[in-house]
Amino acid sequence: MSLGSSIEWTEATWNPCTGCNKISPGCLNCYAERMSIRLQAMHQSNYKNGFKLQLHEHMLSIPKTWKQPKIVFVNSMSDLFHDDVPIEFIEKVFNIMYQAYWHKFQVLTKRSERLRELTTYLKWYPNIWMGVSVESKSYLYRVDDLRASGARIKFLSLEPLLGPLGELDLAGIDWVIVGGESGPNARKLNPEWVRDIKDQCVQKDVPFFFKQWGGPNKKRAGRLLDGASWNQMPVGI
Numbered sequence: 001m002s003l004g005s006s007i008e009w010t011e012a013t014w015n016p017c018t019g020c021n022k023i024s025p026g027c028l029n030c031y032a033e034r035m036s037i038r039l040q041a042m043h044q045s046n047y048k049n050g051f052k053l054q055l056h057e058h059m060l061s062i063p064k065t066w067k068q069p070k071i072v073f074v075n076s077m078s079d080l081f082h083d084d085v086p087i088e089f090i091e092k093v094f095n096i097m098y099q100a101y102w103h104k105f106q107v108l109t110k111r112s113e114r115l116r117e118l119t120t121y122l123k124w125y126p127n128i129w130m131g132v133s134v135e136s137k138s139y140l141y142r143v144d145d146l147r148a149s150g151a152r153i154k155f156l157s158l159e160p161l162l163g164p165l166g167e168l169d170l171a172g173i174d175w176v177i178v179g180g181e182s183g184p185n186a187r188k189l190n191p192e193w194v195r196d197i198k199d200q201c202v203q204k205d206v207p208f209f210f211k212q213w214g215g216p217n218k219k220r221a222g223r224l225l226d227g228a229s230w231n232q233m234p235v236g237i
Contacts, residue, residue, distance in 0.1 A: 075108075
């Protein structure tokens with residue numbers, strides 16, 4: 001958990017699950033895997049098994065102890081819709097998000113097929129935002145799966161962006177985040193890919209957030225796009 005997240009588009013993180021496995025090219029240089037190994041070496045109890053998927057029942061009630069309203073990224077170190085996370089546990093997470101109604105929760109998945117499969121079994125409270133990660137054209141089907149969900153706020157995390165996405169269908173999408181990959185083996189982000197997405201969002205009046213250029217030194221690369229910061233959030237935030 002963290003009340004001061006370094007992730008630019010959120011305010012806090014909450015990890016009732018940790019660990020994952022790679023399912024698409026965007027996972028290749030996973031930051032969560034690198035961090036899990038580091039935390040394991042530091043003897044953090046939630047990471048005693050490194051990046052192996054683990055459920056942490058003792059973490060479930062944490063958001064209820066945060067009295068000031070926060071925007072909370074759920075499972076920054078895992079994927080709530082991982083095949084090995086039982087639906088009963090997902091329902092517990094959703095129930096806590098309902099009980100901690102003063103927060104806004106951002107859930108993000110690459111496993112959009114399971115999201116579509118389970119959506120009718122889940123209670124989509126207004127404070128739950130649902131997003132999917134899309135790194136290339138091959139995974140645009142995840143946007144359709146997201147659209148089929150019952151979430152009130154639907155968002156796209158186009159990071160790490162690994163190629164041009166072409167014309168996007170942004171119907172029903174409330175927010176778009178774009179970012180480049182960071183870390184020692186980061187793949188390069190082409191500015192034209194970013195500009196094209198930004199222009200589509202502006203044209204279709206969808207809030208646009210540019211997270212970072214990334215690279216081996218993401219702080220040095222910064223997050224200005226043509227000299228401007230793009231920090232738009234869903235309407236009403």
